[in-house]
Amino acid sequence: MTDETRSETTGPGRRAMLLGGAGAVGSVLLGTRLSFAQPTRPTVVQAAASGTAKSVHLAGTDGWVSMPAGSPPDLPFFPDSLAPSPFDTYVFGFRDVTAMATAQEVAAVRGKAQISAPMLAFDEGDDVTIKLSNLGLLMRPDLFDGHTLHWHGFVNAIPLFDGVPELSLAVPIGRDLSYFYRPHDAGTYMYHCHFEDVEHVQMGMTGMVFVRPKQNGTRVGNVPTGVRLAYAYNDGDGSTRYDREFAFMITELWSAAHYRDAHIQVSDWTDYAPSFWLLNGRGYPDTIAPNGDPQVTAGGRLQYQPISSLITCNVGETVLLRLSNLGYQNHPLTLDNVDMQVIAKDASLLRGRDGSTNYQVTNTVDVGPGESRDVLVTPRQPGEYLLYDRNYAYLGNGGGPGWGGMMTVLRVGAAGTYAPQTQPNT
Amino acid sequence: MRLNRTRARTRDAASAARLRRRSGILAAVGALVAAVAIGSTAGAQAATSEGLLCQTDPHQTFSLTARTGYISTPDGNSIYMWGYGMSSGQFQLPGPVLCVTSGQPVTVILHNTLTEPTSIVFPGQKAVKANGNPAQPQLDTGGSLTSMVQAADATDGSVTYTFTAGSPGTYLYSSGTDVTKQQQMGLYGALVVRPAGAAGQVNDRTDSAFSPQHEYVFLLSEVDPEVHLAVERSQPVDWSAYNARYYLINGRSMPDTLAPNNASWLPSQPYGALVHIKPWDAATNPLPAVIRYLNAGRVSYPFHPHGSDERVVNKDGHALQGTSSTAPQDLSYLKYDIDVMPGQTVDALMDWRDVEHWDATTNPIPTQLPVITDQLLVGADTWFSESPYLGTKGSYPANITVNNECGEYYHVAHSHALQQATNYGAAFGGMMTVFRIDPAAGCPTS
Ligand SMILES: [Cu+2]
Ligand SMILES: [Cu+2]
Numbered sequence: 001m002t003d004e005t006r007s008e009t010t011g012p013g014r015r016a017m018l019l020g021g022a023g024a025v026g027s028v029l030l031g032t033r034l035s036f037a038q039p040t041r042p043t044v045v046q047a048a049a050s051g052t053a054k055s056v057h058l059a060g061t062d063g064w065v066s067m068p069a070g071s072p073p074d075l076p077f078f079p080d081s082l083a084p085s086p087f088d089t090y091v092f093g094f095r096d097v098t099a100m101a102t103a104q105e106v107a108a109v110r111g112k113a114q115i116s117a118p119m120l121a122f123d124e125g126d127d128v129t130i131k132l133s134n135l136g137l138l139m140r141p142d143l144f145d146g147h148t149l150h151w152h153g154f155v156n157a158i159p160l161f162d163g164v165p166e167l168s169l170a171v172p173i174g175r176d177l178s179y180f181y182r183p184h185d186a187g188t189y190m191y192h193c194h195f196e197d198v199e200h201v202q203m204g205m206t207g208m209v210f211v212r213p214k215q216n217g218t219r220v221g222n223v224p225t226g227v228r229l230a231y232a233y234n235d236g237d238g239s240t241r242y243d244r245e246f247a248f249m250i251t252e253l254w255s256a257a258h259y260r261d262a263h264i265q266v267s268d269w270t271d272y273a274p275s276f277w278l279l280n281g282r283g284y285p286d287t288i289a290p291n292g293d294p295q296v297t298a299g300g301r302l303q304y305q306p307i308s309s310l311i312t313c314n315v316g317e318t319v320l321l322r323l324s325n326l327g328y329q330n331h332p333l334t335l336d337n338v339d340m341q342v343i344a345k346d347a348s349l350l351r352g353r354d355g356s357t358n359y360q361v362t363n364t365v366d367v368g369p370g371e372s373r374d375v376l377v378t379p380r381q382p383g384e385y386l387l388y389d390r391n392y393a394y395l396g397n398g399g400g401p402g403w404g405g406m407m408t409v410l411r412v413g414a415a416g417t418y419a420p421q422t423q424p425n426t
Numbered sequence: 427m428r429l430n431r432t433r434a435r436t437r438d439a440a441s442a443a444r445l446r447r448r449s450g451i452l453a454a455v456g457a458l459v460a461a462v463a464i465g466s467t468a469g470a471q472a473a474t475s476e477g478l479l480c481q482t483d484p485h486q487t488f489s490l491t492a493r494t495g496y497i498s499t500p501d502g503n504s505i506y507m508w509g510y511g512m513s514s515g516q517f518q519l520p521g522p523v524l525c526v527t528s529g530q531p532v533t534v535i536l537h538n539t540l541t542e543p544t545s546i547v548f549p550g551q552k553a554v555k556a557n558g559n560p561a562q563p564q565l566d567t568g569g570s571l572t573s574m575v576q577a578a579d580a581t582d583g584s585v586t587y588t589f590t591a592g593s594p595g596t597y598l599y600s601s602g603t604d605v606t607k608q609q610q611m612g613l614y615g616a617l618v619v620r621p622a623g624a625a626g627q628v629n630d631r632t633d634s635a636f637s638p639q640h641e642y643v644f645l646l647s648e649v650d651p652e653v654h655l656a657v658e659r660s661q662p663v664d665w666s667a668y669n670a671r672y673y674l675i676n677g678r679s680m681p682d683t684l685a686p687n688n689a690s691w692l693p694s695q696p697y698g699a700l701v702h703i704k705p706w707d708a709a710t711n712p713l714p715a716v717i718r719y720l721n722a723g724r725v726s727y728p729f730h731p732h733g734s735d736e737r738v739v740n741k742d743g744h745a746l747q748g749t750s751s752t753a754p755q756d757l758s759y760l761k762y763d764i765d766v767m768p769g770q771t772v773d774a775l776m777d778w779r780d781v782e783h784w785d786a787t788t789n790p791i792p793t794q795l796p797v798i799t800d801q802l803l804v805g806a807d808t809w810f811s812e813s814p815y816l817g818t819k820g821s822y823p824a825n826i827t828v829n830n831e832c833g834e835y836y837h838v839a840h841s842h843a844l845q846q847a848t849n850y851g852a853a854f855g856g857m858m859t860v861f862r863i864d865p866a867a868g869c870p871t872s
Contacts, residue, residue, distance in 0.1 A: 001714065001735040001760060002706075002779050129793060146802040150732075153762035156781045157733045159835050160795065160814040164732065166854055167836045168810045170802035177801075178793040182782060195804075196853045198844035268851035269844070270671045328843040330726060330765070346763055348735065352756030353633060356748060368728040368765030370842025 002155060002185075041293045043307065043423045044121045045096045053127045056120065057098045059106060060147035060171070060193060060205065061135040063113030065089050066301035067253070067276050068283045071398040074275060077259040078398060082139070086301035089255065090139065090262035091115050092193070092203035093304070095294065097133070111138030114294045114304040115281035116249040117207025119424060120191065124214045124234075128181040136173040139262055146170030149179050150194040151209060152326075152370065153187075153347050163194045170195050186213035186233050187347025188322040188372040190249065198269045202257055204281070206326040208247045211347070228420065232320050232374050233349040239357070240343050242320035242376060244421040246311045250367060250406065251278050252327040255398065272328055277394040277405035280307035280425075284388075284395075284407040291425060308425055309408040314415050315382050323365065324372040331406060332366040334390040335377065338410065340365055344374035364390050377410070382417075385410040475686035476700050478641040478718075480525035480618065481512065486591070487533040488524055489513035492544045492578070492613060495694050499672055500682050501849045505651055506658035508611035509677075509694075510546075513537055518694050519677035520645050520722065521599065521615025526591045528619050534587045534599075538578035544613060545577035546587060547602035549769060550743045554589040561587065574602030594621040594629045595743030596643070596718040596771040607663065610653055612677075614722035616643050619743065628716055628773045629745040633756060636775055640703055640715035646729070646766060646857060647722040648673045648846070673727075673846040673857035675699040680840070680849070680858035699859040701839070705816070705866055706777040714775035721766040727846065728765040733778055733837030733861060735760040740773035763842055778835075778863050786815050798823055809836040809860070817865030832869040837861045 047054035064087035071088075073079060079088030093113030097106045122128050134147045148170050150163035159168040161179045171177045193205035213234040221238035223229065232240035252274035257267040279287045282305050292299035292306035299306065313319045321340075325331055342360040344350055350358045365373050379385065389395060389406035397404030481488060490510045495517030497505050510521030513535070526532050532551075538544050547561075548554055554561040556576035564573040578585040597617040601608035621630050628634035648670035656663045675683050676697035683699040685692060703715050717736065721727055739746055739758040748755030764772055784791050791814045798821075803810070807827035811834065812820030818833040830836075840847040840858035849855030 001737055001775065001777050002781070127792065146804070152730070153735075155735050155762075156779045157837070158782075158784065158814055158816075159733075159810060159837065160791070162732055162837065164838050165802065165804040166809065167838060167860075169796070170804060172800070172802040175796070175800050175802075177796060180791060180793045184781065198848055198851075198853050201844055269848050269853070270669065270851050272845040326842075328845055330728075345759060346735070346761045348760035350759055352758055354756045356755035356757060358757050358759070368726060368763065368842075369844075370728050370730040370763035371761075371765060 043425045044119045055129045057131045059095045059097045059133045061110050061113045062137040065304050068397045072400040078255040090258045110135040115204035120209040123212050131178045133176045134171040134173050146195045148194045153189040183211040186211045190324040243317040245320040245424045247322040250325040275398045279309040281305040283397045287408040311410040318378045321375040325367040330368045332390040334364045335387045337385050338379045341376045379412040382412050481522040486526045489535045491537040493517040506654045519612045523616045525618045528594045537584045543577040545575050545602040550597045551589045577603045591619045595740045598720050634739045636716035637713035642717045645720045646727045671850045680855045683859040701861040705780040714777040719766045719772040728842045730763040730842040731839035736774035736776040835863040
């Protein structure tokens with residue numbers, strides 16, 4: 001289905017990517033409470049670009065990650081006895097290998113998967129080619145599982161590029177497949193492997209992808225001068241403009257299933273009973289640790305969970321929260337003290353075919369499995385505000401004491417505290 | 427971990443029977459091309475092999491009987507169920523899809539052959555009467571609730587419910603007696619209320635028009651086989667151990683969902699869930715399909731169609747619109763995942779558009795289809811056309827069973843609580859079906 005109301009908005013044509021290159025100056029000093037090195041690496045994948053042609057290279061493999069320190073043992077499942085220090089949990093995942101010059105460099109990523117998957121961002125109308133290489137599973141040479149790329153929510157897809165192995169193809173170990181997308185509809189999507197989906201998704205092959213509207217870079221409606229001309233959608237009136245954006249991949253992690261995959265056992269997936277609740281592959285308080293780089297060991301036990309969920313902004317700025325759920329449970333996310341305005345669900349602006357706008361102001365946003373929400377917040381007071389799963393059963397780490405799970409912090413500084421954002425989640 | 431799983435899964439034992447049935451299904455899917463659903467017509471169920479099978483009656487009077495029976499699952503299990511069937515017919519799951527017209531009187535006569543009382547509630551309908559009296563909660567002499575409404579006595583009782591069909595849309599009907607158990611046992615069905623004088627619309631808005639040949643009901647539910655075994659054996663049910671293992675669309679799990687309506691090998695599960703369309707075209711195919719989702723289970727089912735958004739136009743029998751009395755605003759919205767709550771109904775319009783018009787000669791895809799040895803085809807059969815181009819079929823290795831007929835596209839649609847898209851834990855099953863998109867010119871039968 002295609003929305004007649006959300007197609008062609010006049011724009012200046014293609015502009016330089018907002019994503020910018022190096023720098024990320026404004027993010028360097030954030031998150032000082034936990035001692036992780038702040039990388040200079042961009043948080044979204046930097047596609048190789050030539051005009052509107054964008055190329056990304058992802059690799060699928062296995063690896064090891066860490067649940068929050070102090071999570072109680074759940075033997076034999078957690079911590080996994082096979083896990084190399086300082087890790088505790090076996091995963092499958094994607095890696096961004098776009099910038100790697102040689103096949104040897106790419107091959108060296110085998111066994112070094114990350115969760116959540118690399119964040120992808122494109123412009124409407126880009127010609128996107130994503131090459132997926134299946135590097136195999138270092139821990140499980142007995143398996144010959146394929147991997148695929150499913151861009152979840154991509155409208156009017158053709159089966160070849162939809163990544164459902166039973167209805168098209170999967171990528172065998174040691175091979176590549178290039179997927180092509182020309183996104184026409186701005187919004188917040190997600191991507192995941194669809195091979196043995198219940199297993200590979202739970203094992204960690206899940207990530208964010210968003211599409212930026214043609215309207216970006218133009219002044220529409222009452223948008224004043226001197227502000228960032230970034231929008232979530234082609235709204236025509238500036239109502240989805242934002243100063244900063246933060247994306248959240250919502251998942252759960254069932255330790256027993258991860259253990260069994262490492263130990264050559266099988267899970268009955270209808271017994272699903274998760275142990276950890278994660279934002280961008282981390283449980284609180286790891287969620288507010290800085291962004292990392294899977295190539296840099298200074299990330300310590302979070303080396304392969306590089307995406308931070310700490311939200312920062314200056315007072316009065318508008319922040320876009322992109323929420324996508326690839327867990328198997330509903331997650332009602334509550335933000336304390338600041339209104340949340342839901343502007344879109346599942347990458348579709350809440351606007352009828354006759355143009356009637358139906359944005360919804362709330363303090364709790366329910367996100368079901370496979371759903372996304374775009375939410376705008378404009379904090380009026382400096383301070384720290386919690387964003388958390390209102391299902392309190394999901395605010396723990398492996399049943400241990402204290403706060404954990406699906407929670408993060410919105411940190412609001414006085415005007416000028418934070419330099420303009422150049423990368424999502426910084 | 428596909429191979430390990432199939433080896434380890436000893437409870438999938440009935441493999442010979444399963445394979446037989448599976449090939450039967452696939453053959454039947456291939457033969458669906460010419461079949462076209464006819465929507466609701468006067469008289470009994472239209473004999474169509476796909477799409478909505480409406481139970482209609484000129485007086486909107488339906489005689490249902492609550493019976494026991496068995497359904498089969500794709501992994502070879504046979505499960506004891508209770509269900510509503512036409513009194514003139516036999517046990518079936520789910521109950522018949524009752525199609526009526528808004529504003530007209532409806533009569534449902536319930537006959538009970540079960541060993542305990544049972545009843546029907548019609549959430550969303552107003553001023554329902556039971557045997558001519560207002561439908562009311564029933565209390566025993568001690569004041570304890572025994573049933574949400576007047577019930578039919580065990581073994582041979584009956585009760586007649588009457589009401590005026592409410593606003594256009596889709597409604598669940600289900601047991602109002604011992605609901606935890608009777609709902610789990612299968613006492614539920616769909617009620618479709620059509621706008622008076624506008625049967626081709628979901629509701630009274632003209633922008634809810636759909637193609638009557640492409641109307642579908644997806645009634646979603648789940649089964650914990652342990653409960654059914656206990657009931658069959660007249661043993662107590664341990665509800666604290668409840669854990670669903672099968673997830674159903676219209677009483678079937680994938681791949682049985684693809685089998686035609688009234689498939690002979692699924693004698694008590696008459697309703698398929700294969701969606702079969704052609705690309706949208708402003709001139710020749712302007713109307714969307716409609717899918718009517720109902721949740722008869724006890725948890726939310728987040729249903730994710732691949733390949734297309736769906737436009738939610740109706741919920742719980744009411745149009746999504748504003749309050750303007752002259753021209754109510756359109757508050758419908760597009761979704762790529764429809765999270766249906768227990769008891770909820772959602773009516774969604776869908777189409778698929780050939781946006782890029784890929785063509786092997788004039789507009790080839792900018793990537794390369796890998797040669798067959800560089801692909802991983804999963805399983806012994808495939809729906810893939812071995813081509814990116816709609817209406818074109820490539821070549822296949824000899825050991826693959828090809829279900830693709832003429833280069834048509836297939837997309838899955840499934841619950842994204844992915845454990846629900848399994849048959850007792852085995853992936854690519856459960857609450858899942860397929861959307862088939864034929865070339866614009868149709869699929870020539872061989
Ligand atoms: Cu995979
Ligand atoms: Cu998905």
